[in-house]
Amino acid sequence: QVQLVESGGGLVKPGGSLRLSCVVSGFTFSDYYMTWIRQAPGKGLEWVSYISSSGGLVYYADSVKGRFTISRDNDKNSLYLQMKSLRADDTAMYYCVREIGVFDNWGQGTLVTVSS
Amino acid sequence: EIVMTQSPATLSVSPGERATLSCRASQSVRSNLAWFQQKPGQSPRLLIYGASSRATGIPARFSGSGSGTEFTLTISSLQSEDLAVYYCQQYNNWPPWTFGQGTKVEIK
Numbered sequence: 001q002v003q004l005v006e007s008g009g010g011l012v013k014p015g016g017s018l019r020l021s022c023v024v025s026g027f028t029f030s031d032y033y034m035t036w037i038r039q040a041p042g043k044g045l046e047w048v049s050y051i052s053s054s055g056g057l058v059y060y061a062d063s064v065k066g067r068f069t070i071s072r073d074n075d076k077n078s079l080y081l082q083m084k085s086l087r088a089d090d091t092a093m094y095y096c097v098r099e100i101g102v103f104d105n106w107g108q109g110t111l112v113t114v115s116s
Numbered sequence: 117e118i119v120m121t122q123s124p125a126t127l128s129v130s131p132g133e134r135a136t137l138s139c140r141a142s143q144s145v146r147s148n149l150a151w152f153q154q155k156p157g158q159s160p161r162l163l164i165y166g167a168s169s170r171a172t173g174i175p176a177r178f179s180g181s182g183s184g185t186e187f188t189l190t191i192s193s194l195q196s197e198d199l200a201v202y203y204c205q206q207y208n209n210w211p212p213w214t215f216g217q218g219t220k221v222e223i224k
Contacts, residue, residue: 035213045152045160045203047213059211095159102150102207104171106159 002026002105004096009110016086020110022079022096030054030074033099036081038092039109046092049081050099064090086114118142118206122216130224135191137219139204144184148208151180151189154218155200163202164189191221199223 008020020036036048049070050059058070069082079096093109119142129135139149151164162171164180167187177192191198204216 044217045205045215047211047215050211050213061212102162102165103152103160103205103213104162104165106161108159 002098004098004105004107006094006096006107006110009094009112011113011115012086013116014087014114016114017082017084018086018112020081020083020094020096020112022107024077024079024096024098027098029072029077034072034079035097035099035103036070036079037095037097037103037106038090038112039095040089040092043092048094051079083112086112088114090114117212118145118209118214120204120206120214120216122202122204122219124219125217126220126222128222128224129191129194131196132193133224135194135198135221137189137191137202137221139182139187139189139216141185141187141206143209145206145208147183148206149180149182149187150205150207151178152203152205153198153200154203155197160203194221194223196223 003025006022012018035050051070055072067085071080091114095109096107097103098105121140123138147167149167152160153163154160168180179190181188201218201220203218
C-alpha cells in the first residue's frame, strides 16, 4: 500500500535551518508530483511547496519563498524540504503529500518547532 | 489567490442525524473541489474529489455536491467515528492551492 514517512522535524531556534525528508513506498515515486503541506498547532491546513515528477518545476507559498527549497531524489524514493531562516510562525506539523490533481495520500507528519 | 470560506465553524449533530457542511469559493473553481476529514491526532484523509466523487474506501453516507462557488458536504447519518474537522480545498487555480478554515463536527 501507499506509504509516506516524514522525518527530520525537531526544535530549532529562530533563524536556524532544518531539512525534512519523506521516504515513500507502494507506488512509482518518479511518476508523481509531490507537495508539502503544513498545519500550525490548532490551526488549518496551508500548502507550502510543490515539485513536479522530474523536479524541473517547483512552486512555493509566498510565506516561504526564498527561505524553503523543495527537492527530490527519484532513485531514493525521497522528497525533501530544506528550510532556512526559520521563524516562530513556521512552527507546524509538516505533511508530505502525493498530488494527482488532488492530494490523495498523506504522511503522518513531522513536527517542526521554532523557539528560543 | 482563491479564498475558501467554510460554515459553520462548529456543527453539533446527534448520531443518526444528517450533517450539512458548506464551502464557498471567492471565484469559480468549477468542480475542482475536494473535501478532507481530519480526525483527532491523525493526518487529513481525502473524502471527496471533483466536488462529488468519493475517494477509495469512503462510506456512501458521505456525499458532495455543488459547482462554481458553492459546495456542500453531507453526512447522511452521522456516526460517532465521524467526529472530525472537515476541510474543503480548491485545485482549479494554482499555485497556491487553498483550503477552507475547517468545520468541526461534534457528536451531540
